[in-house]
Amino acid sequence: MALLEVRNLVKHFPLPQSRDVVHAVNDVSFSIEEGETLALVGESGSGKTTVGRCILRLLNVTSGEIEFLGRPISSIPTAEFRPYRAEMQTVFQEPFEALNPRWRAGDTIQEPLRYQGKLDDKARRRRVYELLDMVRLSSEDFDRFPHQLSGGQQQRVGIARAIATNPKLVVLDEPTSALDISVRAEIINLLADLQRETNVAYLFISHDLTAVRRIASRVAIMYLGKIVETSTTEDIFNKQIHPYGKALLSSVLYPDPDQERSTFQLYGEIPSPIHLPSGCYLAPRCPLAQERNTLSQPPLEQVDPQRAVACFRWQEIVAAGGVEKLIGTGDVIEEAPVS
Amino acid sequence: MNGKPLLEVQGLVTEFATFDGVRRPVDGVDFVIQEGETVGLVGETGAGKTVLARSLIKHIKPPGQIVAGTVLYGGRDILQEDDRGIRAIRGKEIAWVGSNPRGALNPVQRVGDQLADVVQSHSSVKRSDAIARALGLMRMVGIPDPLRRMRAYPHELSGGMAQRVVIAMALANEPRLLMADEPTFGLDVTIQIQILDLIKDLVKRTSAAALLVTRDLAVVAHYCDTVFVMQKGKIVEKAPVREFFSGAQHPHSLALLKAAFAARGEEVA
Amino acid sequence: MAQPAVLADIEGPTPKGGLSRELAYFWYFTRQDRLFLVGLVIVGLSIFLAAFGPYIGPYGPQEIDSASGVALTGPSGDHWFGTDNVGFDVFSRVIAAPRIDLVIALASTALALAIGVPLGAFAGHFGGRPGIPSLLSEALLRVLDVLQAFPIFILALALVSATGASQGNVIAALTFLQAPVFVRLTRGAALSNESKLYVDAARCSGAPERAVAFRHVLPNSLAPALIASSVAVGQAILITAGLSFVGAGVPIPKAEWGLMISQGANQMILGKWWPSLFPGLFLGITVMGYALVGEGLRKFLDPTNRI
Numbered sequence: 001m002a003l004l005e006v007r008n009l010v011k012h013f014p015l016p017q018s019r020d021v022v023h024a025v026n027d028v029s030f031s032i033e034e035g036e037t038l039a040l041v042g043e044s045g046s047g048k049t050t051v052g053r054c055i056l057r058l059l060n061v062t063s064g065e066i067e068f069l070g071r072p073i074s075s076i077p078t079a080e081f082r083p084y085r086a087e088m089q090t091v092f093q094e095p096f097e098a099l100n101p102r103w104r105a106g107d108t109i110q111e112p113l114r115y116q117g118k119l120d121d122k123a124r125r126r127r128v129y130e131l132l133d134m135v136r137l138s139s140e141d142f143d144r145f146p147h148q149l150s151g152g153q154q155q156r157v158g159i160a161r162a163i164a165t166n167p168k169l170v171v172l173d174e175p176t177s178a179l180d181i182s183v184r185a186e187i188i189n190l191l192a193d194l195q196r197e198t199n200v201a202y203l204f205i206s207h208d209l210t211a212v213r214r215i216a217s218r219v220a221i222m223y224l225g226k227i228v229e230t231s232t233t234e235d236i237f238n239k240q241i242h243p244y245g246k247a248l249l250s251s252v253l254y255p256d257p258d259q260e261r262s263t264f265q266l267y268g269e270i271p272s273p274i275h276l277p278s279g280c281y282l283a284p285r286c287p288l289a290q291e292r293n294t295l296s297q298p299p300l301e302q303v304d305p306q307r308a309v310a311c312f313r314w315q316e317i318v319a320a321g322g323v324e325k326l327i328g329t330g331d332v333i334e335e336a337p338v339s
Numbered sequence: 340m341n342g343k344p345l346l347e348v349q350g351l352v353t354e355f356a357t358f359d360g361v362r363r364p365v366d367g368v369d370f371v372i373q374e375g376e377t378v379g380l381v382g383e384t385g386a387g388k389t390v391l392a393r394s395l396i397k398h399i400k401p402p403g404q405i406v407a408g409t410v411l412y413g414g415r416d417i418l419q420e421d422d423r424g425i426r427a428i429r430g431k432e433i434a435w436v437g438s439n440p441r442g443a444l445n446p447v448q449r450v451g452d453q454l455a456d457v458v459q460s461h462s463s464v465k466r467s468d469a470i471a472r473a474l475g476l477m478r479m480v481g482i483p484d485p486l487r488r489m490r491a492y493p494h495e496l497s498g499g500m501a502q503r504v505v506i507a508m509a510l511a512n513e514p515r516l517l518m519a520d521e522p523t524f525g526l527d528v529t530i531q532i533q534i535l536d537l538i539k540d541l542v543k544r545t546s547a548a549a550l551l552v553t554r555d556l557a558v559v560a561h562y563c564d565t566v567f568v569m570q571k572g573k574i575v576e577k578a579p580v581r582e583f584f585s586g587a588q589h590p591h592s593l594a595l596l597k598a599a600f601a602a603r604g605e606e607v608a
Numbered sequence: 609m610a611q612p613a614v615l616a617d618i619e620g621p622t623p624k625g626g627l628s629r630e631l632a633y634f635w636y637f638t639r640q641d642r643l644f645l646v647g648l649v650i651v652g653l654s655i656f657l658a659a660f661g662p663y664i665g666p667y668g669p670q671e672i673d674s675a676s677g678v679a680l681t682g683p684s685g686d687h688w689f690g691t692d693n694v695g696f697d698v699f700s701r702v703i704a705a706p707r708i709d710l711v712i713a714l715a716s717t718a719l720a721l722a723i724g725v726p727l728g729a730f731a732g733h734f735g736g737r738p739g740i741p742s743l744l745s746e747a748l749l750r751v752l753d754v755l756q757a758f759p760i761f762i763l764a765l766a767l768v769s770a771t772g773a774s775q776g777n778v779i780a781a782l783t784f785l786q787a788p789v790f791v792r793l794t795r796g797a798a799l800s801n802e803s804k805l806y807v808d809a810a811r812c813s814g815a816p817e818r819a820v821a822f823r824h825v826l827p828n829s830l831a832p833a834l835i836a837s838s839v840a841v842g843q844a845i846l847i848t849a850g851l852s853f854v855g856a857g858v859p860i861p862k863a864e865w866g867l868m869i870s871q872g873a874n875q876m877i878l879g880k881w882w883p884s885l886f887p888g889l890f891l892g893i894t895v896m897g898y899a900l901v902g903e904g905l906r907k908f909l910d911p912t913n914r915i
Contacts, residue, residue, distance in 0.1 A: 043527035043528065043529060056812055058808050058812070082814055082816070085812060085813065085814035086814060089812060089813070090809070090812045092805050092808070092809060094805055097805040097806065098806050098808075099806055099809070100806045100824055100828070101806075101828065102827055102828060111810065111813045111815065112813040112814055115813060115814035115815055115816070116814065151384075158809075161809070180384050180554060181554060181555065181556070181598050182594065182595065182598035184598075185601035189601075207528060209528070251528045251529045251531070251532045252528065253532070253555075253557035253558060253560070253561055254557055255556040255557045255559075255584065255596065256560055257560045257580055257581055257584055259561070261561070265529075265532075265533075268483060269497055269499055269530065270527075358632075358633055358636045
């Protein structure tokens with residue numbers, strides 16, 4: 001049984017004073033096993049953060065089902081969901097914003113323990129010192145306020161809070177994006193170490209592909225609220241079948257002047273999730289798109305035991321040996337308006 | 340690069356008086372930027388990169404103060420110029436692109452008008468000509484449907500589009516030096532590439548020099564000719580980009596490289 | 609990064625916290641911001657006068673100097689600010705007046721805070737969500753709209769004339785006038801704090817709604833109202849004086865600035881300017897002092913100014 005099972009998740013936000021709807025998440029399914037890391041990657045507007053917030057019950061789903069520990073959690077009342085909080089924690093992107101500015105680090109870290117109600121005052125303090133040690137902060141940091149800590153230290157406090165109750169799953173929402181590069185590496189290493197020690201599973205939401213490569217066992221690439229390609233991390237970084245996966249991975253720069261840059265690029269920018277393109281969402285930007293791709297949506301099809309891709313032309317791409325080999329075989333489709 | 344110095348900086352010191360005493364984010368910096376050269380200024384948060392870049396155009400407000408040094412541009416010391424002299428240099432000779440494009444644009448004015456204003460601010464052309472030039476600039480920075488976008492307000496543009504407009508403004512008067520401070524901060528990876536490619540392409544086309552302030556060595560590797568590594572207010576290493584990545588000398592450079600490779604998921608010796 | 613790039617560049621080593629550091633920063637800030645210092649001095653003096661003003665003047669506030677015993681003498685060595693139409697010493701009355709004006713202003717502002725802040729926090733916490741509390745908070749806001757649409761002075765006038773002129777009624781009227789401001793400020797702060805990441809983080813930690821409201825949102829929503837309360841004290845002094853001026857405030861012959869200005873106004877046309885001018889000057893300076901302190905506090909508490 002999977003630890004977390006997300007089935008056909010849909011989340012729409014109605015816009016106030018208008019009949020328009022933001023289609024943030026459009027039919028997403030995936031599962032996470034105990035102790036593994038699934039990375040949800042994509043650019044802003046891909047809906048990856050919304051997926052995380054739905055799982056955490058910070059948002060109610062529009063439709064679809066989320067199962068955690070074998071029980072449905074998306075349809076139960078908030079009060080009934082609260083006991084699950086100890087098993088499912090989160091770390092946010094902006095470490096400073098995620099800490100109450102008036103609380104000392106130690107108080108923030110023990111907050112989940114307090115609501116869990118298993119430990120008394122003394123035991124809680126002991127646990128906090130243990131956690132400070134685990135995230136490599138000093139015991140003096142117990143009494144510091146957020147503004148007295150560096151960005152990296154703030155994020156360590158956030159991580160200590162997340163693992164305080166020994167959760168089975170931690171949703172990591174871009175935990176490194178706001179940090180300096182050297183600090184990023186430290187935080188990623190810390191997360192990997194903690195996973196080894198506690199067998200916690202991560203849902204790693206990020207657009208920082210270098211971090212994804214370091215920590216994730218599987219990757220799901222999202223575009224406009226849909227998963228377009230998913231496989232093991234190795235596979236995804238070696239080869240991308242979906243044109244969007246190709247474009248996304250090609251845009252990763254490495255600190256190497258001799259890195260070969262793919263010439264494959266998409267047109268324009270991600271369209272608004274209010275007015276979604278008809279047919280394949282990528283069609284207006286895709287150099288491979290043909291007339292038929294604008295008529296219906298490609299299903300997520302299993303390419304091999306690991307990999308699934310949502311593209312009508314995946315067989316052609318596999319046969320040709322890569323997306324870039326097929327450049328120029330698309331019909332030139334009028335570019336979608338960007339804003 | 341033709342080896343002619345464009346900007347020569349000597350002994351630059353900038354201080355800030357703060358509650359905890361006087362700080363020196365720029366603490367004795369010397370360097371030369373050659374004509375047509377793209378320099379990457381790297382360092383971690385707090386190294387003093389932004390204050391250094393701002394000091395070069397005398398854009399330091401109290402409690403900050405430039406206390407020593409010279410910034411020679413075309414035989415003149417920028418730091419000795421009065422407000423009028425500085426205004427003539429900023430935007431015309433040296434242009435600035437920041438990390439927050441929406442903040443750099445006037446939210447209640449259409450972007451086409453703002454661009455035309457910039458064109459007119461440094462040359463006496465008729466409004467209609469300025470608008471025609473603005474349209475050309477929008478096209479040059481790759482904004483699709485530029486005629487319609489001229490009438491857009493900044494909030495109607497995506498972050499990437501807004502940054503393109505800011506770049507168009509910066510390049511409107513064909514500056515000799517473009518300073519870009521984390522120009523892709525907060526933009527998505529695919530958009531980051533587009534913006535950096537655009538800057539590289541335009542700089543090359545106008546044979547201007549560029550100073551790219553960044554925390555990301557990967558950006559330096561792909562878009563710069565020369566690297567300046569900054570640490571605690573000082574430039575600790577200057578090297579051509581290839582030499583830097585194959586044999587950096589300074590311990591801080593090595594630490595930055597190691598972190599960059601670690602982030603990629605590789606170990607370096 | 610949450611902070612501007614330049615700030616990041618000039619950041620020093622992580623400082624240790626503590627009250628002594630806060631006080632040190634307060635002192636540093638006060639020396640930097642001269643206007644704040646001026647405001648602090650004025651506020652300090654006004655509080656001193658409220659406590660001791662009636663006792664330190666050369667004459668009692670309602671005492672006729674039997675030696676000279678003349679009404680409407682100009683400023684002199686005996687009577688620095690002259691005497692008024694009754695023969696009271698203007699200087700003694702001017703420095704005794706804070707006893708009434710300031711007590712009214714402080715009491716009404718404190719009451720308004722005590723009423724406005726909890727209501728604002730309630731409206732902010734429940735606003736924009738389905739359910740009865742949300743409807744209640746909407747209704748509250750509409751009532752405030754109506755209240756605030758009235759010209760503030762006319763409303764106070766109506767209130768006081770309906771209930772009679774007395775110190776207590778002026779306090780009640782002012783409380784009624786000031787509370788909506790604090791409701792709105794606190795509601796705004798609470799609304800913005802509700803959408804902060806640390807509130808989400810608290811929910812994810814398993815915090816029940818009660819804990820979210822009282823332990824996270826409310827303590828972080830107090831600052832705007834507290835800052836505004838300094839300006840509000842100045843406003844309250846001004847309105848108190850205004851009410852007394854038109855005869856709807858403190859009754860004659862108490863030493864109160866507005867009343868003194870009003871009493872003296874009749875003599876203005878006769879060229880006897882001193883009974884009105886001096887209380888007017890003190891009134892203006894005091895109101896300004898409280899406004900300066902409010903502005904200074906705002907800057908002091910703003911972390912982005914803190915480099």
